[in-house]
Amino acid sequence: MIFTTIIRPVFTPRRRQLDLYVNEAEALQRAVLRRLLDKAAQTEWGKAHGYGKELSYEDFAKHTPLSTYEELKGFIDRMRHGEKDVLWPGRVKWYAKSSGTTNDKSKFIPVSTDGLHDTHYAGGTDAVVWYLRNNPKSRLFDGKALILGGSHAPNYNLPDSLVGDLSAILIENINPLVNFVRVPKKATALLSDFEIKRDRIAREAMNRDVTNLSGVPSWMLSVLNRVMELSGKQYLNEVWPNLEVFFHGGVAFTPYRSQYEHLIPSSRMHYMETYNASEGFFGLQDDPLDPAMSLMVDYGVFYEFIPMDEFDSPSPTVVPLWGVETGRNYAMVISTSSGLWRYIIGDMVRFTERNPYKFVITGRTKSFINAFGEELIVDNAEKGLAEACRRTGAEVLEYTAAPVFMDAEGKCRHQWLVEFSREPDDMAEFIRILDETLQQVNSDYEAKRYKDITLQRLELIKARPGVFSDWLKQKGKLGGQHKVPRLSNNRDIIEQVIALNH
Numbered sequence: 001m002i003f004t005t006i007i008r009p010v011f012t013p014r015r016r017q018l019d020l021y022v023n024e025a026e027a028l029q030r031a032v033l034r035r036l037l038d039k040a041a042q043t044e045w046g047k048a049h050g051y052g053k054e055l056s057y058e059d060f061a062k063h064t065p066l067s068t069y070e071e072l073k074g075f076i077d078r079m080r081h082g083e084k085d086v087l088w089p090g091r092v093k094w095y096a097k098s099s100g101t102t103n104d105k106s107k108f109i110p111v112s113t114d115g116l117h118d119t120h121y122a123g124g125t126d127a128v129v130w131y132l133r134n135n136p137k138s139r140l141f142d143g144k145a146l147i148l149g150g151s152h153a154p155n156y157n158l159p160d161s162l163v164g165d166l167s168a169i170l171i172e173n174i175n176p177l178v179n180f181v182r183v184p185k186k187a188t189a190l191l192s193d194f195e196i197k198r199d200r201i202a203r204e205a206m207n208r209d210v211t212n213l214s215g216v217p218s219w220m221l222s223v224l225n226r227v228m229e230l231s232g233k234q235y236l237n238e239v240w241p242n243l244e245v246f247f248h249g250g251v252a253f254t255p256y257r258s259q260y261e262h263l264i265p266s267s268r269m270h271y272m273e274t275y276n277a278s279e280g281f282f283g284l285q286d287d288p289l290d291p292a293m294s295l296m297v298d299y300g301v302f303y304e305f306i307p308m309d310e311f312d313s314p315s316p317t318v319v320p321l322w323g324v325e326t327g328r329n330y331a332m333v334i335s336t337s338s339g340l341w342r343y344i345i346g347d348m349v350r351f352t353e354r355n356p357y358k359f360v361i362t363g364r365t366k367s368f369i370n371a372f373g374e375e376l377i378v379d380n381a382e383k384g385l386a387e388a389c390r391r392t393g394a395e396v397l398e399y400t401a402a403p404v405f406m407d408a409e410g411k412c413r414h415q416w417l418v419e420f421s422r423e424p425d426d427m428a429e430f431i432r433i434l435d436e437t438l439q440q441v442n443s444d445y446e447a448k449r450y451k452d453i454t455l456q457r458l459e460l461i462k463a464r465p466g467v468f469s470d471w472l473k474q475k476g477k478l479g480g481q482h483k484v485p486r487l488s489n490n491r492d493i494i495e496q497v498i499a500l501n502h
Contacts, residue, residue: 123281
């Protein structure tokens with residue numbers, strides 16, 4: 001326990017700062033906005049929107065339009081080609097690649113040096129601060145941290161400029177001292193072939209004293225299953241008897257919790273949710289008994305919120321953090337120290353309390369499936385179906401899709417229930433084309449489907465004629481503007497329609 005005892009006091013000052021979240025969140029957020037505007041005043045964007053003045057929040061909101069990726073894409077692409085002082089001062093060298101939009105296979109989110117340190121790394125530090133506060137007997141630093149990461153590649157062949165998974169960018173730039181307390185080695189962590197990487201991570205980690213895990217639940221489970229195969233043990237705590245916490249994020253943990261609890265049947269095991277994305281690090285679960293997360297209000301992120309009942313309005317109400325109400329769904333809008341300004345991130349949240357501001361993620365602003373980090377959107381689905389229909393002569397009348405979560409062997413897939421007005425000549429060919437087209441239009445889906453390691457080829461169930469109309473009628477939604485939900489991140493809808501299909 002000696003190393004944790006020595007290191008623990010280092011986090012005490014930050015713990016006191018986090019206590020300010022209870023009563024001073026508005027003041028902290030106003031200070032964040034002031035810092036962002038001052039820093040960006042001499043950029044192209046800052047000059048165009050008057051950031052050189054002493055802007056109030058109200059003036060900032062008046063002069064700065066809401067933005068989506070499509071609206072910032074031109075600026076970001078110029079930054080990727082090496083232009084300086086566009087959305088953020090200096091040259092931004094790193095870009096986090098995430099799933100695409102209607103028009104693009106991938107998005108490239110700028111990650112500045114400021115954003116890397118005042119947001120992403122700050123979130124990792126605070127996760128430790130809160131965990132140690134809640135667990136005074138922790139031996140977190142007496143062993144190794146198993147941290148999963150993605151891969152990166154050169155960005156337009158510019159010197160020192162990289163594009164890839166956010167996790168890879170974080171590992172590439174991490175303080176070298178952290179490498180003494182983590183596994184696997186950096187070269188392994190940044191491998192692009194997950195099948196090879198998964199095996200190497202398991203072999204490098206299984207004989208080390210791992211005390212904590214960090215990563216996306218689906219990918220981590222795949223690695224842990226490989227550890228079990230190689231070790232021949234029945235439970236993970238037989239391999240790592242001092243394992244005590246999993247810091248998880250990226251996708252909802254609920255579908256995976258029972259599998260982790262079966263794999264690690266230990267009362268000493270803890271789980272802590274984090275809300276980190278390519279665009280920033282936003283929330284942490286500070287109370288293990290409360291699923292809501294605290295909003296991190298003094299990072300390099302200024303928050304605004306659009307009530308979901310106004311989201312599709314041409315002029316929606318937009319409120320700062322101190323204007324939100326509990327129990328109401330909001331679309332989140334962020335301005336960041338990486339140059340995203342009033343950016344609609346696409347996530348939907350609901351606040352459970354205000355002092356401090358605590359929230360739960362309630363979904364995406366659009367229909368989607370993100371059970372395994374694939375971020376499949378309706379536009380992807382429509383393009384996939386259109387191509388499959390074109391090449392097989394089929395016609396689709398209605399459909400819905402949902403995830404089938406991992407079983408004990410780490411197998412998972414998407415399940416589609418499709419009502420055809422004209423069936424394909426070859427159903428197997430239809431499925432193949434649909435699956436391959438989804439990979440072509442969505443880089444995250446493509447990554448998860450790689451060699452069937454985590455996400456298997458989709459399953460298609462043929463719906464009987466009229467089943468979706470029967471479901472809408474059962475719900476009192478037949479006719480009018482009501483539509484069949486196309487994609488869902490849970491199985492509630494598809495199970496109801498499958499029941500009627502039988």
